[in-house]
Amino acid sequence: MSSFGTNRPSGPREGDYYQRDLTLHPPAFTPIYKTSVTRSPQKALLSLEQGIGEITGPVFTADDLGPLDNDLILNYAKTGEPIGERIIVYGRVLDENGRGVPHTLVEFWQANAGGRYRHKKDTYLAPIDPNFGGCGRCLTDENGYYSFRTIKPGPYPWRNYVNSWRPAHIHFSIFGRSFTQRLITQMYFEGDPLIDVCPIVKTIPDPEAVKRLIAPLDLRATVPLDCRAYKFDIVLRGRRSTLFENRLEGN
Structure with missing residues (x-):
């Protein structure tokens, strides 16, 4: 008999998480994504049990935000x-x-409308926008919802192979209830023709997993004559978890 009693609801107790299905995620070694050749692990990965430090924090409040x-x-x-x-x-x-994950920190960063990051190592020819920093954060509400306003980022070239371009995307970092739920991922935009030819996206073996990275346009949530809206749900773990930014060891 379980020490939690016969009336315990089915599923994991608080603090436990389902094993991720790693077959849905990119192999660590994918030569089409050039830098994975040198960054991929040379030895088998280790599986570690969840410790108290991984399942109890961190905790953020509205006081941490501007x-x-x-x-x-x-x-x-x-x-x-x-x-x-x-x-x-x-x-x-x-x-x-x-279930919605309440009061979790969601961070986001991106290139500007011309496809350039405000970063000293970004040397793309597109100009820096003096009025755009490209990063922000928010907390989910009690039901797990989040939202933010921004400028749609532009695509940009990168030194992978000749004429490689990244689709327009926004980076996300989500902390969840604990470090074990931590997720770093990217969101793409519905209808972008560069998604299908992006070397990073093409490393993902499951087409359904790729679809979960693409935010559809939602005209019902737009502000007329102001902002269009895109909907992007994020699943922190499990078989339908959102991909961990092309890093097998993270998800």
Whole structure:
């Protein structure tokens, strides 16, 4: 008999997480994604039991956020608003049982409308937008919902092979209830023709997993004459978990 009694609900107890299905995720060694050749592990990965440090934190509150952290249109503006298509990104952070994960920190960062990051190592020819910082954060509400405003990022070339381009995308970091649920991923935009030819996306073996990285346009959530909206739900673990930014060891 389980020490939790016969009336214990089915499924994992609080603090336990389902094993991820690694067959849905990219192999660590994928030559089409050039840098994976040198970054992929040379030895078998280790499986570690969950310790108290992995299942009990971290904890964030609204006091950790600034008033404009979830508004990338305004949080870096100095002489006016940034250039580009104004959009809203919203969705829900879910656990492996489809339940909303409340009060979890969601961080996001991206290139500007021209496809350039505000980073000293980004040397793409597109100009820096003086009114766009490209990063922000928010907390999910009691039902796991989040939202933020931003400028739709542009695609950009990268030094993979000749004429390689990254689709427009936004990076996400989600902490969940504990470090064991931690997820770092990317969101793409519905209808972008570069998704199908991106070397990073092509490393994902499951077409359904690729679809879970693509945010559909949601005209019902738009602000007329202002912002279009894209919906992006995020699943932290389980068989339908959102991919961990092309890193097998993370997911």
